[in-house]
Amino acid sequence: MSSGSINLCVLGSTGSIGRTTLRVVEAHPERFHVLALAAHSDGRLLLAQAEKFHPSCCVLADESAGQHYEAAFGELGVKLHLGADALLDLVKLPEVDTVVCAIDGAAGLPALVSAIEAGKDIAFANKEALVTGGTLVKKLLKEHAVRFTPIDSEHSAIFQCLSGGTHEEIKSITLTASGGPFWKRSLDELRGVSYEEVLHHPLWQMGPRNTVNSATFANKGLEIIEAHFLFDLPPEAIEVVIHPQGIVHGMVEFVDGSVLAQLAVPDMALPVQYALGLPARLPAVVKSLDLVNVGSLEFHHWDEQRFPALALAYGVLKGDWWEPVVLNAMNEALVDRFLARELSFWQLSRGLSMVFAHREEALAPLLAGDQLEPTLSTIASIDAVARAFAAQFVVPDLEE
Incomplete structure (x- = not known):
């Protein structure tokens, strides 16, 4: 690694964007160095990436999946940390220059917030995190002088x-x-x-x-x-x-x-x-x-x-600040049901509007309290409630 290279922390390294990022690193080894890698559960691919790019440390967010790989990473001399909370520390490593945020879904928001607060430059590919946390992220970007590039x-x-x-x-x-x-x-x-x-x-x-x-x-x-x-x-x-x-x-x-x-x-x-x-x-x-x-x-x-x-x-952009959080959470829940073959494509494409129409009913316990503020904990609560509601929502067969 040359003294002028950029140290990267790649979140979601086993996904499509993560793999593409490593392809770019391979093409410009004098420009970029992989300092840290993180994945959700694909320990096998993460291990292969660690063998190739020699990061200092890696994270597997799924602790149960990660336990099977601790010894193998140890043999490489690469520290393996387990659990989603480890992502928050990974992005704060002093040596990290740029964090590639490529975690799938709203689950990437806490690590994004942590990276911004740590003053890291952000290469951003996790649209769901910005959809759910946009109000909060915009506030943080005004407070921290980081480069935020889509x-x-x-x-x-x-x-x-x-x-x-x-x-x-x-x-x-x-x-x-x-x-x-x-x-x-x-x-x-x-x-x-x-x-x-x-x-x-x-x-x-x-x-x-x-x-x-x-x-x-x-x-x-x-x-x-x-x-x-x-x-x-x-x-x-x-x-x-x-x-x-x-x-x-x-x-x-x-x-x-x-x-x-x-x-x-x-x-x-x-x-x-x-x-x-x-x-x-x-x-x-x-x-x-x-x-x-x-x-x-x-x-x-x-x-x-x-x-x-x-x-x-x-329509969501004309509503309350929390409505994008609900829309994304409900959509993710319905897509998961489609991927599990619980819903047809037709039910999925029609069902989002149906379940979103019940957003105030779904959030009633939260809306009944104090005015909702766009904090990380509040966003997580809204996301969880909306996701659970959509996971149980009965989407009609809609064959007529």
């Missing part, structure tokens, strides 16, 4: 395009959506899609939860909320268009009518590398974009009737 391809695109003007000069931003596997399907056709079809994305390689969210457009709904917090924009200034080629990742329209867009091949290595390499642009680890070979770029409006999750996200 990794999601759409938000990375907007981040890059914003260099073309000031915040006051922004008229609107546009997030593109590939459309997932079903954007051309009719309502009748959506009723009968299979479990396997849902888990096969035509463009991106993602984890199962993100793949399901892409199919329902809940993923894009969460990205609307994420963009609201990241770029301090009202919902009416955030637009979504379907772009099946996945070449244009985001656009910014300025008040003078100019539109800046970021284009690239659909490969998450590019936004990961951009976030880690700032302020420099490093030699590419992705292939060059050949627009002649692409041939044409299509853009289409999205349909609220077929994909109600998007409209739901816009």
Whole structure:
């Protein structure tokens, strides 16, 4: 490791973004050093990563899974810590320069908060943590001088395009959506899609939860909320268009009518590398974009009737601060039920609006007390209550 390299702590290293991050590290060994790795339960892959990248320490959040690997990590000379609380200490290590937040779901929020409070630069790929903790995170970012760079391809695109003007000069931003596997399907056709079809994305390689969210457009709904917090924009200034080629990742329209867009091949290595390499642009680890070979770029409006999750996200931003917490928790619970084959895709896509309509009923015990404030403990309580409510909510068969 050279004296000028950046020490990374990669949270969620065994997931899609985590593995892509390590691919970028391999391409630029003189630039980045892996100091720490963390995963939820995949001890086998985490061990293989530790053998390859030689971190000082690792964390397995699932203690029961981690107990089987303590001896193997010890033989490597790598300290293995167990339990989710160990993540909070991992990001605070004095040697860490940048924390890659790629934990799946709202479970990543406590580690994100801990990293910001420790003054670490953040490369951020955990949209659910920002959706649930956006109000709190924005407050902390004002208090701590850290660099907070998005990794999601759409938000990375907007981040890059914003260099073309000031915040006051922004008229609107546009997030593109590939459309997932079903954007051309009719309502009748959506009723009968299979479990396997849902888990096969035509463009991106993602984890199962993100793949399901892409199919329902809940993923894009969460990205609307994420963009609201990241770029301090009202919902009416955030637009979504379907772009099946996945070449244009985001656009910014300025008040003078100019539109800046970021284009690239659909490969998450590019936004990961951009976030880690700032302020420099490093030699590419992705292939060059050949627009002649692409041939044409299509853009289409999205349909609220077929994909109600998007409209739901816009509505949430006009409600109380805690509503995004509830929406994300309920969606995660329903997706887990789909992945367990308890719900059909049709029930999942219709069910989120149904269960969210009961949000005040679900949170009644919490709303009956003092006014809710956006603290980490309050967010955790809201998340737990909403998640439990959705896990038990009876979604009609909806075959009629």
